[in-house]
Amino acid sequence: MVKLMQLFKAGLHLGHHKRQWNPKMASFLYGERNGIHILDLLQTAVYLENTCRFIGKILKRKKKVLLVGTKREAAELVATTAQRCNIRAPQGVHYVNHRWLGGMLTNWSTMKLCIAKLKQLDVRERTGDFLQLPKKEAAMCTKQRSRLQKYLGGVKNMDHLPHLVMIIGQPDELNAVYECRKLKIKNLTLLDSDCDPDLADFFIPSNDDSVEALDFILNTITLAVRREILMANDIPYNPFRNESTPV
Structure with missing residues (x-):
């Protein structure tokens, strides 16, 4: 279970300056401090836990998940997360961590x-x-x-379109979002205070700019995926197990 203090220490509550906010995010905000919007961590905790279960179930069913995060803060974490998840769900998680190529999904052939x-x-x-x-x-x-x-390189082993696309940095990844919507592929988005929740099918209200915040969220999802898949295979879950080992 995710604890609020963990979210706070990782900085998930820190939004953008109030001048940059999207009014559609009002219901996910706790307030404002020194001109910075503060996200409601109670909602963040609930959405994060639901997301962990959701992605775990998708991968247990052998479906594909595509992680998209091309900005500097997210690029390395996105690649690492996909690689760690694939230890438990081989070829289930793929990623794009450099420029999104136009037609990546809509021109898949x-x-x-x-x-x-x-x-x-x-x-x-x-x-x-x-x-x-x-x-x-x-x-x-x-x-x-x-x-x-x-x-x-991150989609080299993705033999068909993904079931779910996870977007990190929505304002920078609008081309990916629009391609998902055109093909009716569900997208799961980290919603900072400058994002548009209407463009997301599923979401986690959270700081999407801080390396610490992104690392916390992606690591939490990775551990949840490992747990779900191990339990599905009747293997006792051990959070201290070396991830390079197959079980």
């Missing part, structure tokens, strides 16, 4: 061709094929692979 090209280049590099090429051609292949890996 083209994206799959790009992913196939990335996998082909991976094989060629692994087998030493690049070493057999002229220097200039090898450099071009290496550059192409690096670029594809940067933008598509």
Whole structure:
């Protein structure tokens, strides 16, 4: 169970300056201090616990979850969270932590061709094929692979569209949000005081700018996913178990 003091220490209550707020977030605010909006942590705790159970159930059913967070504070945490979740739910969680490519979801057939090209280049590099090429051609292949890996590496093993997309930093990820809505893919969004709750199917009212706040939320979700999947397989849950081990 999430404790309010943990949320407070992680800074989940800190919103944006009142000049930047979205009036639609009024019902999720506790108040204002020194010109900064304060989010209601009671609501945050409830929504966070519901989210943990929800994502755990999705992954138990072998469905796909896509994490999207391209801003500097979120990028590394998004990749790490996906990798940690996949220890328990192999290939269940994918991520985009650099620029969202237009058509990532709505033009998935083209994206799959790009992913196939990335996998082909991976094989060629692994087998030493690049070493057999002229220097200039090898450099071009290496550059192409690096670029594809940067933008598509997190979805390289996503063989079909996700069941749920988790958005971190809604104002920066509106293209992803609109693609989800166009395809009727559910999105789960961290709602800071400058976000629009009408664009989210599910949400957690929370600070989405602080590394500490994002780390707390994503770590809480990761641990919940591990617990759900282990319990589904009748394996006793041990929060101190080394995550690199399979059980």
